[in-house]
Amino acid sequence: MKVSRRKFSKGMVLAATGVAVAGRQALAQLKGEHIDTTAKAKHPVPSIQDTETKAERDARLHWFREARFGMFIHWGLYAIPAGRWDGKEVPSTGEWIMNTASIPVADYKALAPQFNPTEFSAERVVSLAKTAGMKYIVITAKHHEGFAMFESKADPFNIVEATPYKKDPIRALASECRKQGIKLGFYYSQDQDWTAPGGAAYKTGDHKPPTYHWDPAQDGSFADYLHKKCIPQLEELLSNYDEAPAILWFDTPTSDMTPELGSEVVKVLNKHPKLIWNNRLGGGYAGDTETPEQFIPPNGYPGKDWESCMTMNDTWGYKSGDNNFKSAETLLRNLIDIASKGGNYLLNIGPKATGEVPQPEVERLEAMGRWLSVNGEAIYGTTPTLFGAEAGEFSKTEKEKDGSPKFVDAWKWRSTTKANEIYIHLFEWPGGSFKLDSVPRTVTGAYLLADGKPLEVKHTGNGVEVALPAKPLDSVATVLVLKTA
Structure with a gap:
């Protein structure tokens, strides 16, 4: 059974210092919420976090703790409508347009033949991250829309097979990251998948329980989805890109991801002992990192590894009408604030359907890079404040x-x-x-x-x-x- 964030919170989330923002189901760990994995029973399959020593964990997380600053990239088919459907502005973040506008599966999949991002340049994207002073990149290999931004033999709804582009941008990024000395991680929506039969969906509007689906084409078995699409695609991502990914970034767990099904994913993750993964898998697995979204916790998470993921404007995926960009000064002060509390800053860009990075995002990252070129010593490899x-x-x-x-x-x-x-x-x-x-x-x-x-x-x-x-x-x-x- 699928559950809304609020129902899910009874079992998985503890209130902390605030409340969720109304109408923002898209946020997976909202201000004032904390995904609680401490009260779960013994994991059916122990994860690496269950068995490693402190010294082993310190060695595995060393580069992440030194990095402090990374680039999040939300890019997918949702960049084509860019926040509009049937001639109307859709009131949600760009990447949630399928759910918010209740777009039927067939209509959404029809976007794929229009997706031809010929202006995408892995070299420019990685160079932009490096210019900004970022040490790693995490890109949406598959978001909730179910479209894979990589070549996948497990499912044909992917950028190589379903679009005229016929190239794998993840492979290009992996190659360029190796060349420029940047770590590469993959976001993968393991739970929600709005175009695969059986994939989970969060409640929006009048979507009905227990599945919160809006199209019969979405119905099916979650376990079948997990074993036929999710796990095979995770195996592809973990095996086909040399040393990448350094990070797997999961999202929006629901009660469908039981401890037993979560353990099936963990079996795959355990084959990659250097991998870092976050606290959003579900099934009671804590992962490595706390993931406050769109906020900075007042005191950080003392004794834990954590990463605030935040947007530059109000959307993750590209939305043409959203020009509410934070200033470079605000973004830099966020970075400093986060580092002072022992966390990392994962700052998002949302490329256009053409593959271009919006100019306001480029300008802000370049400004951040200029400050870090002088003051980076005070950010990278630092530990939290001695004061508070x-x-x-x-x-x-x-x-x-x-x-x-x-x-x-x-x-x-x-x-x-x-x-x-x-x-x-x-x-x-x-x-x-x-x-x-x-x-x-x-x-x-x-x-x-x-x-x-x-x-x-x-x-x-x-x-x-x-x-x-x-x-x-x-x-x-x-x-x-x-x-x-």
Whole structure:
């Protein structure tokens, strides 16, 4: 039986600090929700996370923890309608148009012969990620629409067999990522599949339980779908692209993915011991990473690996009418905030049906790359802040809709850490000096990362005061480095 997010939450989700945004079923782990995998019974098939030692896990996750910044790519047939169907704007994110507009399977599959992204360039996409300072890419190999963006012998609804393009962009990306030294991961919608018989679907509008399907062509056995399409395609993705994928990114688990069926997927994953996969498989499997979506948790997830996935505008898949782009300053401060809490930032682009990356996305990534070319040392390979109060505090009076205290962000500064450095990312210039009342290390020197010139340091009890120039060196964030012993 398929369940909505709210019904599913009774068994799989624990309320945290907020509430879901109305009408946004597309978000798989919303603000204030946390996919809980701790209360499940013993897994029918132990995963690698169940059996590895801490040292083995640290080695497997090492590159991910060092990376801090990655590119998400949502690209599929949904880029053709680009948010419009039957001449009307569809009120959802671009990649959810089939579900939100209740498009019949045959009508949606008819988009495939129109898909010919001749402007796609793996070299340009990977170069853009590298220019932006990103260390890895995760692309939608198959989203909920069921269309495979790779060559698949398991199912003919794929870009090589069903479109005039006849090429495998995943293979091109894998080759280019190897060449440019970028890790490549694959998003795969293991549970929802709106064009395969038996695939799950989330509730939208008047879609009826128990399946929430809107077309009889979607009906069938979920177990059959899993064994005939999902698992064979996962085996293809895990075997056909050399060392890729470094990551498998699952999404939107429903109660159809029982522990027993989840274990069938895990049998496949266990054959790839270096693989990193997230907490969205279902069946009670925790995976490796927490996946807050479209928000940054106030305190991160201490002791856990996590990654905030976020859009630049309001959609994941390309939507021609969505020009509500965040500024490069906001995106950079998100990155700094996330790194200060020990997480990674997976920032999305949504290519057009032609394969081109929208220019506003290119411009913002290039701007982020310019800042990171100077200040990347304060992001990559860092650990969380030694302080914490600088991020803000929970209000004593303001409440979220669920009654929990509202977190009120503060945006004066953030901090990241390495073995012999404390990095202070200054958003607001504090004037002639920066003061810390207490520092849990001995500060031996200070300078601004942008120019390296020594700064005067005064020790004040357990704290320090560092003399600063009259003006910041960067309007987004100037990084003060405290050398420590």
